[in-house]
Amino acid sequence: MEFFKSVPHIRFMAQRQLCYIISAVLIVGSVVALAVHGLNLAVDFTGGVVIEAAYPGSADLDLTRAALRSAGYPDVAVQNFGTSKDILVRLPPLADKEPATAVTQKIETALRTVDPGVQIRRTEVVGPQVGKELVVKGFTAMAVTVLLILIYVAFRFRWKFGVGAVLATLHDPFVVVGVFAVSGMTFDLSVLAAVLAVLGYSINETVVVFDRVRELFPVMRKSSALEVFDRAINETLSRTVITKVATLIVVIGLYAFGGEALRGFGLALIVGILAVTYSSMYIASGVALDLGSSHRDLMIQEERKAAADELP
Amino acid sequence: MNRYPLWKSLLFAVVMLLSLVLALPNLFGEAPALQLSRKDGGLFVGAEAVQPFKDLLEAQQVIPDAAFIQEGRLLFRFVDVPSQLKARDLIESASPGAYAMATTFASRAPDWLRRVGLKPMSLGLDLRGGIYLVYQVDTDGAVKQTLQRLERDYRTALREKRIQYDAVEGTTSGVTVTLKDAARLDDAKAALANVDSNVTLTTSVDPGNAYIRASLSEVQVRQRADFAIQQNITALSNRVNALGVSEASVQRQGANRIAVQLPGVQDASEVIRLLGKTATLEFRLVDQGTSAVEVQQTGHAPLGTKLYKDRSGRPVLLKRDVIVTGEQLTDASSSFQQGEPAVSVRLDARGGDEMLRTTRENLGKPMAVVFIERERQLRDQDGQKVAVDVTHEDVISVATINGVFSNQFQITGLLAREGQELAKLLRAGALAAPVYIVEQRLIGPSLGQDNIDRGVRALIIGSAALFVFMALYYSAFGLVANLILICNVVLLTACLSLFGAALTLPGIAGIMLTVGMAVDANILIYERIREELRNGNTPHAAIRAGFEKAFSAIADANVTTLIAGIVLFLFGTGPIKGFAVVLSLGIMTTLFTALMGSRAVIGLIWGGRASIQRLPV
Numbered sequence: 068m069e070f071f072k073s074v075p076h077i078r079f080m081a082q083r084q085l086c087y088i089i090s091a092v093l094i095v096g097s098v099v100a101l102a103v104h105g106l107n108l109a110v111d112f113t114g115g116v117v118i119e120a121a122y123p124g125s126a127d128l129d130l131t132r133a134a135l136r137s138a139g140y141p142d143v144a145v146q147n148f149g150t151s152k153d154i155l156v157r158l159p160p161l162a163d164k165e166p167a168t169a170v171t172q173k174i175e176t177a178l179r180t181v182d183p184g185v186q187i188r189r190t191e192v193v194g195p196q197v198g199k200e201l202v203v204k205g206f207t208a209m210a211v212t213v214l215l216i217l218i219y220v221a222f223r224f225r226w227k228f229g230v231g232a233v234l235a236t237l238h239d240p241f242v243v244v245g246v247f248a249v250s251g252m253t254f255d256l257s258v259l260a261a262v263l264a265v266l267g268y269s270i271n272e273t274v275v276v277f278d279r280v281r282e283l284f285p286v287m288r289k290s291s292a293l294e295v296f297d298r299a300i301n302e303t304l305s306r307t308v309i310t311k312v313a314t315l316i317v318v319i320g321l322y323a324f325g326g327e328a329l330r331g332f333g334l335a336l337i338v339g340i341l342a343v344t345y346s347s348m349y350i351a352s353g354v355a356l357d358l359g360s361s362h363r364d365l366m367i368q369e370e371r372k373a374a375a376d377e378l379p
Numbered sequence: 380m381n382r383y384p385l386w387k388s389l390l391f392a393v394v395m396l397l398s399l400v401l402a403l404p405n406l407f408g409e410a411p412a413l414q415l416s417r418k419d420g421g422l423f424v425g426a427e428a429v430q431p432f433k434d435l436l437e438a439q440q441v442i443p444d445a446a447f448i449q450e451g452r453l454l455f456r457f458v459d460v461p462s463q464l465k466a467r468d469l470i471e472s473a474s475p476g477a478y479a480m481a482t483t484f485a486s487r488a489p490d491w492l493r494r495v496g497l498k499p500m501s502l503g504l505d506l507r508g509g510i511y512l513v514y515q516v517d518t519d520g521a522v523k524q525t526l527q528r529l530e531r532d533y534r535t536a537l538r539e540k541r542i543q544y545d546a547v548e549g550t551t552s553g554v555t556v557t558l559k560d561a562a563r564l565d566d567a568k569a570a571l572a573n574v575d576s577n578v579t580l581t582t583s584v585d586p587g588n589a590y591i592r593a594s595l596s597e598v599q600v601r602q603r604a605d606f607a608i609q610q611n612i613t614a615l616s617n618r619v620n621a622l623g624v625s626e627a628s629v630q631r632q633g634a635n636r637i638a639v640q641l642p643g644v645q646d647a648s649e650v651i652r653l654l655g656k657t658a659t660l661e662f663r664l665v666d667q668g669t670s671a672v673e674v675q676q677t678g679h680a681p682l683g684t685k686l687y688k689d690r691s692g693r694p695v696l697l698k699r700d701v702i703v704t705g706e707q708l709t710d711a712s713s714s715f716q717q718g719e720p721a722v723s724v725r726l727d728a729r730g731g732d733e734m735l736r737t738t739r740e741n742l743g744k745p746m747a748v749v750f751i752e753r754e755r756q757l758r759d760q761d762g763q764k765v766a767v768d769v770t771h772e773d774v775i776s777v778a779t780i781n782g783v784f785s786n787q788f789q790i791t792g793l794l795a796r797e798g799q800e801l802a803k804l805l806r807a808g809a810l811a812a813p814v815y816i817v818e819q820r821l822i823g824p825s826l827g828q829d830n831i832d833r834g835v836r837a838l839i840i841g842s843a844a845l846f847v848f849m850a851l852y853y854s855a856f857g858l859v860a861n862l863i864l865i866c867n868v869v870l871l872t873a874c875l876s877l878f879g880a881a882l883t884l885p886g887i888a889g890i891m892l893t894v895g896m897a898v899d900a901n902i903l904i905y906e907r908i909r910e911e912l913r914n915g916n917t918p919h920a921a922i923r924a925g926f927e928k929a930f931s932a933i934a935d936a937n938v939t940t941l942i943a944g945i946v947l948f949l950f951g952t953g954p955i956k957g958f959a960v961v962l963s964l965g966i967m968t969t970l971f972t973a974l975m976g977s978r979a980v981i982g983l984i985w986g987g988r989a990s991i992q993r994l995p996v
Contacts, residue, residue: 068852073913119826167819168648188826190647194817197513201952208950215942223935257885260947260958264892267943267962271896271936275903278932306906309852310899313845317895320841321888326833328505332888 071305079300080293083353090238090350097245104248109255112202114160114195116167118174119148123184126154130181138177149327153188160195167192205259212263213237216270220277228277231355235346236269242342243335250334257332265339272307272347279303280352280360292361296352311344383982391979394971395866398873404488404499405872410444411463412485414625415453415470415478422451429453435473441466445485447493452625456485479623483643500876501626502642503883503957504820506834508827509642510650511953513818514611516635521607521812522600523549529593530554532574532728540570545588553594561589574728604635606710607812612637614807618654632952636817647821656754660705660808663697664737665745665777671696687749689774697747697774702737703730711805713798714789720798722790724805731786738783748776750804775804834887841891845898853905855995859984860901863976867897870968875961885954889961893969896940900973903929908996918991926978933973941966 110117128145131154135143140158148155156178161170171190178185213233221229240262247254279299287295318340322333415432417423429446432453436443441462443455457463467480484507486499504511526549533556534547544567545557558567561584568580568591577599581592595603608631615637616629624641632638644650666684671694680686680696687695707730714723726734737746752771778790793801842864849857871893875882908925916924944963951959985991 068854069909074910121825167816168651171821172648186823186825187821188823190819190821192816192819194515196515197817204950204952208946211950212943212946215946216939219939219942256954257888257958260885260951260955263943263947264958264962267940268896270939270943271899274935274939275932278935281931282928302910303906305909306902309906310902313848313898313902314895316844316848317841317891320844321837321891324833324837324840325888326829326837328830328884329834329837329888332885336892 070308074298075301075304076297077301077304078297079348080297080353080356083349083356086345086349086353090346093245094238094241097241097248100245100248104251106244106248106254107251109253110157110191110193110198111256112198112254114193114198116156116158116161116170116174117189117191118156118171118178118187119153119189120156120178121153121186121188122182123152123186124182125151127181128154131156131178134177134181135174138173140174140177153327160198161192201256201259205263208263209240209266212266216266220270220274223274224277224281225360227358227360228280228351228355230358231351231353232270232273232277234354235273235351236266238346238350239265239269239339239342243338246338247331247335252331252334255331257329258335261332261335261339265336265343268339269343269346272343273351275306276300276303276347276352277355280355292356296356296360300348300352307344307348311340314340382986383978387975388979388983391975395869395976398866398870401497401873401876402869404486404492404497405876407487407489407499409484409499410456410458410487411460412454412456412483413463413466413470414481414483414623415455416451416481416620416623417478423448423453424451432470436466436469439465439469441469444487445490447490454483454485454625456487479621481623481625481643483625498876498879500872500880500882502827502831503881503886504640504642504822504827505884505954506827506831506882507642508645508822508824509640510644510647511641511818511820511822512639512651512654512816513632514615514637514639514814515817516604516608516611516637517813517815518604518607518635522595522603524810524812525595525599525603526550526554528727528729529575529578533571533593535729535732536570536574537567540566542567542570552600553592556591556593558589558591564589564591567591606809608635608637610806610809611812611814613803614656614658614811615639615654617803617807618656622650622653637814638953643824645821645823647819651816651819652754656752657811658705658750658752658804658808659810660708660805661701661749661751662703662734663699663701663747663749664741665747666696666698667744669696687747687772687774689777695747695774695777697749702733702746705805705808706810707733708805708809711802711809713795713802716789716791719791720793720795722793722798722802722805724788724790726786728786734788735783735785738780738785742780742783745777745779747774747778748801748805749773750775750808776801830884834884838887838891842894845894849898849901853996855984856905856908856981859977859980860898860905862980863901863972864894864897866976867965867968867972868894870972871961871965874964874968880960881957883954883957885958886961889958889965892962893965897965897969897973899936900929900933900969901977903932904973904977905996908994912994912996918985918994921994922981922985926974930974933970937966937970 126147128147132143132145135145135156142159144157146155147153156174158170161167171192175187213236216236217229217233220232243262243265247258276299279302280296283295283299287298315337318333318336321329322337325333428448432455433443433446436455443466444458445456447454455466457466463482467482470478470480486493488497488499530547530549533554537544537547537556542563543559545559548555556567556571558564564582564584568582571580571591571593577596578593579596583590583592612629612631619627619629619639619641622641622644624644626642628640630638639654641650666681669681669684671686674680674686674696675694683699684696685699687697689695703726707727708724709727710725712723714721750773753768776790778792790801846861849860851857853860868890871890880886904925907929908921911921911924912918941963944959944966947959948956948963985994
């Protein structure tokens with residue numbers, strides 16, 4: 068089987084200005100969605116109490132809320148979790164050094180008044196300072212990753228490629244986070260891990276295109292840089308599409324069959340992979356091109372490399 | 380001809396064979412088991428230790444599936460949960476209170492695998508169920524305690540030298556002494572330096588007043604904070620061990636946190652109560668005037684004495700006057716003195732003075748250390764739960780005073796293991812830095828099982844769909860890619876088992892992502908081969924060029940993903956770290972299998988043929 072019998076001749080780079088606008092809209096949209104809806108941050112980040120419980124039959128959310136209210140928790144959030152029998156109870160962070168077990172036991176007792184057969188599947192109590200640190204750590208991790216990747220790509224290619232790669236890479240988590248803001252799905256630790264994995268994946272994709280550009284520049288001496296970029300994208304297009312299909316098959320499996328705990332992780336990766344495909348083709352190459360990447364940039368490196376090879 | 384170098388093919392074959400063996404224990408799954416540990420801290424040694432228990436169980440028709448010793452603990456594996464529970468009751472009723480017993484799971488892997496030291500990946504808390512606690516150690520509080528101690532010692536030192544002062548005040552990072560008489564500044568400085576020579580002292584004089592500022596160096600602050608954390612880790616480890624939970628762990632997390640994992644445990648409040656005990660120490664003289672056994676029989680302790688028991692239950696009669704308490708202990712460590720195990724103890728200045736006075740007057744007499752543990756228990760009182768503080772007091776050491784000493788001394792005459800144990804207890808009993816729980820997670824066993832089922836189901840469905848796709852799209856080469864993917868997962872499993880990593884749900888997701896991304900390396904190579912074929916190259920040249928030209932893209936692409944994985948590992952905790960480990964290891968196994976393995980397999984199948992008309996790619 069073969070989808071691409073011959074190398075296509077799509078003029079990707081001609082559309083790059085349009086794609087800059089699309090990306091700008093996507094990023095602004097994400098920021099607006101973040102500002103308006105905010106992220107539905109999990110207890111990992113906000114601190115607080117989460118209890119997952121399973122009723123033997125269908126859960127009565129109103130009754131549950133009433134029982135918890137009369138137990139002294141008026142600002143409790145109760146929702147279904149996965150199935151109609153499972154519920155998730157969320158409470159804001161406890162006062163400093165308040166004993167967590169007392170609270171979880173009270174909630175358990177309250178749930179039992181609704182249905183004595185209720186089964187507690189999970190309780191999590193996270194102090195507010197833990198969550199704050201996680202947010203700081205998450206951002207630091209992202210900044211460090213981007214910086215290291217910039218250095219690596221600049222070292223292996225040229226700084227113009229590095230900037231293109233980093234802009235494309237930064238673009239992708241914005242899209243993922245934007246989708247989570249709009250959909251209101253819970254953003255938890257595993258989603259954060261997925262976003263960071265998308266960072267790595269995005270750069271992976273960009274590098275494959277750049278690698279082909281690096282290879283084509285010496286061969287296509289008479290062509291313009293734009294033509295070289297276009298040809299590189301076209302020549303790698305088959306691989307790009309097949310790889311995306313292969314990875315998406317697996318990730319959709321995670322999303323559909325991994326249960327509630329992996330759903331957010333799966334969604335972040337699905338959105339991330341789609342964003343990555345687009346950004347590695349248009350944004351990374353476009354920026355590298357518009358920064359004035361030319362034969363000279365890579366030829367110098369080739370010569371240097373050749374000179375280095377000749378050293379004893 | 381297009382053969383891959385033989386040694387490279389062989390290397391790949393050997394690595395894969397080895398990985399198969401390493402990954403093998405994971406195939407057998409787990410069965411309910413019972414774990415026994417001795418409550419006196421002793422270890423089970425030798426196969427004969429197993430026999431009496433086996434006889435006891437078999438006499439009641441409870442036949443263990445396997446029985447062996449693991450890290451000094453006995454493990455019995457059973458076919459089902461009822462026999463596991465029955466065995467627990469039988470052993471408890473045969474020797475009540477002698478053993479800490481924990482119901483757990485043991486691998487069903489055959490004996491020979493275990494004997495050569497091969498173990499399956501353990502399951503993380505999210506898959507097995509259990510309790511996860513994170514304690515925050517108040518290191519600032521610990522430093523403050525040190526400053527308060529310094530303040531007190533300075534007052535005493537100045538009084539002893541009859542140097543008058545206006546004030547001795549603690550600040551956030553040191554102590555300021557204000558003297559009445561500037562002329563005695565040097566005397567005062569000498570006196571303070573005598574208390575603790577490591578503290579930096581600076582003097583300043585303004586009209587009418589003279590000041591001495593004492594400040595702790597950064598090193599001292601860090602040492603104090605470290606001691607506080609080590610002390611709490613020791614205390615928590617001791618109590619966790621006493622719970623007898625298998626695969627429990629107590630680990631330092633970041634600068635000032637301690638993470639405790641208790642797989643399989645479900646009663647959070649009980650565990651937190653047991654872990655939240657506070658301990659202290661008292662050094663007292665032994666009363667030699669009356670026989671302790673006599674006092675125990677009559678129940679009348681003479682005036683000024685109190686009856687205690689040591690850890691094996693023998694009575695010891697001690698004087699009521701306390702020489703030194705745990706609050707004055709600053710360090711304790713086990714060491715060797717002239718080839719003999721010993722415990723070195725350090726006290727603060729005040730404790731040193733007391734010890735000097737006592738040892739001078741009581742040379743040759745025995746001195747005892749009492750370990751006091753307080754825990755808060757909930758008791759029923761008129762139908763109401765009331766918190767009661769319960770105190771346990773044990774004599775942990777009785778030693779003869781062989782010389783006059785003050786704030787540094789050794790306790791000798793111990794076995795090596797006793798020395799370590801005593802040092803641990805002494806540290807645990809030193810003034811404790813306050814701790815509190817900042818994170819607490821409890822995962823029920825049913826959720827754990829669900830997570831396993833769903834994770835594995837997602838893995839199987841996703842991989843199967845991917846295999847079908849690859850076989851359809853690349854025909855025979857697709858099958859090679861699938862074989863390489865399987866090799867990749869086997870190698871990854873082997874690495875994780877070898878490193879003793881715990882498998883978590885994010886870990887399963889990491890394996891899936893590895894599979895999804897590893898296939899990319901093969902696709903890069905195959906697309907390259909197709910391109911070369913389209914350009915009119917011969918099949919052999921296409922294979923060679925495909926691998927060569929794809930190499931730089933594969934290497935660069937994977938290194939950048941590896942960067943992301945390593946950063947995740949460095950900044951992440953808990954689940955993120957687990958995911959990062961799998962992702963990073965997965966990238967390395969991908970590079971190995973895709974570059975070396977694919978080449979070897981393709982070389983083996985097509986490389987030997989002199990002429991190929993068409994490549995099935």
